Amino acid sequence: MWLTWRAATRRALYGDEGFYLRERPGRHFRTSVHVSAAFAGALLRLIDRVDADLGRPDVLDLVDVGSGDGLLPARVLASAPPGLAERLRITAVDLSSRPADLDARISWADAVPDRVEGLVVANEWLDNVPVDIVEQTPSGPRLVLVDPETGAERLGPPPAPEDLAWLDRWWPLNDLDDVDGRRAEIGRPRDEAWASVIVRLGRGTAVAVDYAHHAGARPLLGSLTAYRDGSVVPAVPDGSCDVTAHVALDACAAAGERAGATATTLTTQRAALRDLGVAGARPPIELASADPLGYVRALGRAAEEAELIDPTGLGGFGWLSQLKR
Template structure:
């Protein structure tokens, strides 16, 4: 049974929890710790509380829409790559991380059934108990094939999918101020009723040198890299496809990108202040795909490819899928590939265990050379 937490009580309870963490740490915590509590504190963090998150419009009480909620054609196209990967790796299980509303799982299972892959099992690894309840409702028709886990097993085989998972992993903030590097963290504000930024000098640096002497704010991604390394260690046979918004490091740490990429989402509006309305809105950061790819490669995975979401979905047959839809349905699916929508900002990186193979999603327009 899940205890309902009202929006009015969320900030107070979460504020007290973060305050205790700050006090125990001597008055300052890194932003990664703050972000972890804001998003994942049991029952209170954004992804752990009962507030609505996914949906098309603010009127639904949601904060943002992801590709699977936008159109089922996303899952239909992705299923072609998943099916190919299952065959190439000789496995029969799909693993999804951070399954959200369960929409992608429903789409993949339905599409795989249509491809004659009714034997495929589905396992969801999700930290959110409240989202798990929603996923179970969405997947009621596939109940016998779906299993939920709270953490990665020691050993696993199959095809891993993760849509907008890496961007929600806590990041450390690095600020170059007056030519010196600092880690930007969080303290109590002067009034004692909220949060403020505070910098501490650090030996941490971005993975590449940022030219110039101007003030510069950016992120590093140890948790995302650790996740990929752990996945590489546990995945004994199979492949993985991670979809998210981000850049290769040459673009990520460009001298002109001096304001960082941390962003919040609430009511389908974006803002850049993660220290306000804590627990009531999403906090994300763009993904450094070079760092993610190297983490997988260093841990023994083969990089199957890297490309834009648009090119990946087109390679997987999205246009053919769109031809079967209505004009309105095709219009929604077009948002997946339009450059000014999701098509270019979102990227896909693929990994395989053992010898690499030619994955269909990267057949045309592979950008691995840019990593």
């Protein structure tokens, strides 16, 4: 049975017994949330900024989209000062089942609430919104079809007109000297997914953090890959692994603006986290003699922060922040 990559990935990740319905992400890959509690600490400082911008309302929403094991909202709640913790209305959004040990103050849902006033965070969510893959041929782009059981591929029909329009705007394949065999991932479903978040944001900020690329620097052969048990594996959409592709965050930003965002910042995780106080600085060497255990703990925190802002790793992730008032 031959399917488009979008259809095959949707079934593999979210269909009956799909990968994300039965697995927790932390077993297969490390996100910034799992690397260090400093990521949640930075988001807590962002929450304080959003809270102040909204005038310290009686109820402040925090929505974590693609929450996985709920670790991010759990860490934020555990670190929040009592006054803020009492006002936070936290929703973890995921299609998997609620973790048994999750704090009862955190709601678990399969969709973003209809109206949000506060902060929405989507950390490594958009890369798991399934997309179609196309390959350029002498007659134009053709959809790539895949056998879900083996990962074997063949070319199919041309994309739909709306997808061709997306390619022309965001990932043109015909502006290269040697175009045949070049590939692209049609990011329109991600644009729509992100726009649906912005539509639900009444007032506040929405942040998407992900593997990303931008116009003028798209990968020539696409970015499709897969993970299983902490290792990169061949992308086979049979439900045994996480199938993912990087995100055209600039296209998502434009979709968010069409959906009502009033301000947009598109930067890197390194820049965003440094602005939120994540420095990765080593503690002063004098602390080693004055407080050896404290020095070791501070050195460990510095190493974790350095990993979060490493420009060749997590620090190179795209960070899209959009405001709505």
